[in-house]
Amino acid sequence: MSNARNLVIVERAYRGAIEVGYFDVLYQLLELHRQLAGVDLLLRDHAATYALDTAEFGPESLTGLFGGAPIAVNDPRSEVRRLLETGVRVLVCHDDIVGLRLRPERLRAGVRIVDDAELYGRWPDYSQILYM
Template sequence: MPGEVIQERARWLLIMEKAYRGSVETQFADALYVVPDLHRQSGGGCDLALRGPAVGYAVRTVAPQPPLRLGGRTLDTLPDPRASVTKVLDAGVTVLVEEPDLAALGRTAADRLLPGVQVIEPYGLAARWPSYEQVWFL
């Protein structure tokens, strides 16, 4: 219809590069905790890019991670980044990793990628930046 304004949803790119398991002070959350809410606030327009060491968040481990022991105390409530990535995917967020960062984790990393995570070509993320209204680093 002439003069009709079509409202497009905001497109936000969230980038995480640092891999950080969490600490005793932040046992309840990690940096991915906020991503589903940002996705909702943007009208469903967030994509999450994991780069560098953070790509490991999207790869299933070969063996379970042991709980952290400090002296005589066992801490088994630290955040699980793989579970957080699964929650992000379940919220409808597109999760991207660049192929070279995935390859840096070893030849079997691509076979252990969490279902739903998309592998993009080298430098593919930079080529996509102009399509986003905002780019945030977490």
């Protein structure tokens, strides 16, 4: 990996519709990738499910909450697809795949499975490591 790239680690799978309304981590990664000249995204723990190639439900709206005001709900899988299309390298730890009983063949094309030891060995190659 080039020294110009940056590693962003996302572990928390769902932040809630209200929180995402103020700051959507995956959407922000598009801008970070542009500004920092390259980002690798590591999906850990339950966030690894974002890398699954399943039917995307698209932006939805929940109504009837908080006095009937609609709340937008994003699909993180569609955001991962978009990140891959823009050149973000998406990584998922092997231990998380095993721990969550995910089938590797169900991962979206372009997502790379890495071992923790391999990844930790590459940390010095990154200019920054950001935990979001």
